[in-house]
Amino acid sequence: MKELLAIVMAAVLVNNYVLAQFLGICPFLGVSKKLDQAAGMSVAVIFVMVLATAVTYPIQNFVLNKLGLGYLQTIVFILVIAALVQLVEIVLKKYIPSLHAALGVYLPLITTNCAVLGVCISNVDNYMGVTAFAGSFVQALFNALGSGLGFLLAMVLFSGVRSRVDKCKCPECFKGMPITLISAAIVSVSFMGFAGLVENLLG
Amino acid sequence: MKNNKLKILTNGIIKENPILVLILGTCPFLAVTTQASNAIGMGAAVTFVLLCSNIMISLLRKVISDKVRIPCYIVVIASFVTLVQMIVKAYLPDLDKALGLYLPLIVVNCIILGRAEMFANKNNPLDSALDAIGMGVGYTLAMLAMASIREIFGAGTWFGMPVPVLADNNISIMTMAPGGFAIFGILIAIINKASNGKAIKKKDFSCEGCPSAAACNGQNCAEKKKEAAAK
Numbered sequence: 326m327k328e329l330l331a332i333v334m335a336a337v338l339v340n341n342y343v344l345a346q347f348l349g350i351c352p353f354l355g356v357s358k359k360l361d362q363a364a365g366m367s368v369a370v371i372f373v374m375v376l377a378t379a380v381t382y383p384i385q386n387f388v389l390n391k392l393g394l395g396y397l398q399t400i401v402f403i404l405v406i407a408a409l410v411q412l413v414e415i416v417l418k419k420y421i422p423s424l425h426a427a428l429g430v431y432l433p434l435i436t437t438n439c440a441v442l443g444v445c446i447s448n449v450d451n452y453m454g455v456t457a458f459a460g461s462f463v464q465a466l467f468n469a470l471g472s473g474l475g476f477l478l479a480m481v482l483f484s485g486v487r488s489r490v491d492k493c494k495c496p497e498c499f500k501g502m503p504i505t506l507i508s509a510a511i512v513s514v515s516f517m518g519f520a521g522l523v524e525n526l527l528g
Numbered sequence: 529m530k531n532n533k534l535k536i537l538t539n540g541i542i543k544e545n546p547i548l549v550l551i552l553g554t555c556p557f558l559a560v561t562t563q564a565s566n567a568i569g570m571g572a573a574v575t576f577v578l579l580c581s582n583i584m585i586s587l588l589r590k591v592i593s594d595k596v597r598i599p600c601y602i603v604v605i606a607s608f609v610t611l612v613q614m615i616v617k618a619y620l621p622d623l624d625k626a627l628g629l630y631l632p633l634i635v636v637n638c639i640i641l642g643r644a645e646m647f648a649n650k651n652n653p654l655d656s657a658l659d660a661i662g663m664g665v666g667y668t669l670a671m672l673a674m675a676s677i678r679e680i681f682g683a684g685t686w687f688g689m690p691v692p693v694l695a696d697n698n699i700s701i702m703t704m705a706p707g708g709f710a711i712f713g714i715l716i717a718i719i720n721k722a723s724n725g726k727a728i729k730k731k732d733f734s735c736e737g738c739p740s741a742a743a744c745n746g747q748n749c750a751e752k753k754k755e756a757a758a759k
Contacts, residue, residue, distance in 0.1 A: 345705050347559035351638060354554070396614060399632045400606035407599060439555050439636045446632055498721035499713075502551060506713030513706040 329467045331527045336471025338519040342440050343479040344509070345516060349440030353480060354505060356431070358491075363484040364477070369431040371473030374444050376413065377406050378469035382462055385449040402445050407436045444472045483512055536655055540662030546639045547670040548719050553639040556630045557671060558708040564687050567675035568668065569623040573612050573631065575664025578640050579657060580608045585648040586656035592649075601644045602635070609634045639667060677711055678702050 342348045349370070356366045381402050389395050414432045417425035435441055448465040490508050499507070546552050553574075560566045584604050585592075592600045613631055616624045624631065634640065643663055648656040680686050682702030684695035701707045 347555050347705065347708065348633075350554045350558060354551075396610060399610050399613065399635055400603065403602055403606050403635050404599070407602060437636050437638065437641060439633045442636055443629055443633060447629055450629075496717075499717045503713040503717035503720065506709050506716070510706040510709035510713065513709055514701075517704065517706065 327527055329464065331523050332464055332467045333471035333474070334527070335523045336468055337475040337478060338516065339521075339523055341475040341479055341516050342443070342472050343476055344513040346443075348443040349438055349476060352434065352438060353476075353483065353509070354502070357480055357484045357487055360481065360484045360488075363480040365427055366431045366434075367473070367477035367480045369428040369435060370438065370440065370476050371470065372428070373406075373410060373413065373432070373435050374441055374469045374473040374476075375466060377409055377441055377445050378448050378465050380409060381405055381445040382448055382465050398446070398449070402442060406441055406445065410436045440472070440476060444469050479512070479516075483509065486512055533655070533658055536658045537662045540659060540664070541666040541669065544663075545666040545670055546642075546663050547667060548716060550639075550642075551716075552642055553637045553667065554712070556633065556637065557674065558705075558712060560627055560630055561671055561675040561678055561708065562682070562703045563626070564672060564675040564679050566623070566626045567671035569616075569620070570627055570630065571664070571668025571671045573616065573627075574634055574637065574639065574667055575661070577605065577608045577612055577634055578643060578664050578667075579660040580611075581605045581640055582643055582648040582656040582660035583653050584608075585644045586651060586653040589649045597649065598641075598645075601641060605640050605644070606635045639663060674711060674715065677715075678707060682707060 336342075340346060343350065343353045352366055352370075357363045384401065384405065385395075385398065389397060389401065410432055414425070414429060417429065417432075448468055486508050487505060490504055493504075495504050540546065544550055547554070547557050556570055556574075560570045581601070581604050585601055588600070588604075609632060612634070616627070616631060643659065647659045651659070676686060680691055680694060681699050682704075683700070684691055684698040699707075702711065
């Protein structure tokens with residue numbers, strides 16, 4: 326239990342996917358203008374991240390590794406994620422239309438979101454530096470959940486920052502993207518304060 | 529005619545630089561630019577994948593049905609990325625370690641899918657190859673510029689060689705995550721200033737230039753247009 330909590334906290338605060346590892350920057354900059362859109366996108370990302378991990382982890386361990394096809398990882402994962410997103414969209418449209426109305430717009434955009442593919446790959450491979458982590462299936466699921474929650478946290482915090490920044494006066498050449506990136510840098514600095522949190526808190 | 533070809537080639541380097549003007553493929557741009565040598569490696573990998581996939585997609589543009597084109601493009605791109613992964617793992621293990629997760633993530637790099645969608649499926653293989661080289665060189669140069677700034681000021685070295693004075697007084701935040709965001713912002717601002725705001729056509733993320741636009745059937749854009757009309 327303690328271990329799972331440590332995984333989630335490390336993924337949300339210390340190794341935040343957006344602010345510390347630069348994954349999923351496009352939606353972070355593109356959809357963070359309004360709070361409701363930011364939250365909708367993030368919930369869809371959490372959903373797809375956990376689902377994609379649940380599907381790709383067994384594929385890697387029980388199909389690709391068993392057959393010695395480990396090198397097909399990239400191509401198989403991206404296709405599985407693309408198909409999964411389509412499937413989820415169809416299922417939601419048919420059975421839970423209210424959820425589809427809320428998340429449906431964001432689902433197709435997630436196929437090409439590098440955070441989703443990133444979490445799937447780092448869950449099965451041990452990549453040094455980027456959430457060095459290759460654990461059991463349950464651990465992988467919790468890592469995916471934590472990464473998704475971290476994305477949500479970053480998006481929600483940043484949409485708040487952005488709504489203030491947009492009202493501020495700044496030099497003409499900094500308007501739009503540059504000032505957004507610089508405010509992202511300041512939010513990212515605040516997340517650096519969490520370094521070492523997990524080791525000290527949960528030892 | 530010759531002029532036209534040259535235009536396609538230089539388009540990606542200056543006028544439509546994929547990173548600094550179109551703002552595509554930002555994730556690896558921010559992540560691997562802590563060292564100039566990594567930036568060159570990543571730039572070369574992206575250029576190779578872009579060149580191969582652009583030629584391949586351009587050759588197949590009449591074969592691929594319009595409805596399933598995005599999955600087809602993804603398969604083509606993913607195959608070339610796997611190829612690059614194998615080559616880098618076999619011959620450049622240090623680079624493989626440095627790029628880590630970002631090497632397989634070239635698959636979802638918006639530049640490659642974006643060029644396939646915007647250029648390669650409308651033009652002949654030669655033009656597509658020129659476009660890919662231009663875009664790839666533009667990407668690599670932008671990466672190198674950013675990585676040089678971050679490495680020289682952040683670590684006090686350049687391609688691993690120590691820079692006098694700065695080596696003892698490095699600003700280590702430049703090589704960390706916040707430095708990446710801030711310097712990227714400042715670079716775009718400088719380009720904005722130098723071109724009097726003409727360079728950045730796309731101040732916001734809009735559907736043009738978004739490779740997912742085809743996949744989302746313009747649902748997002750329709751919503752945005754409604755909002756704009758309401759205003």
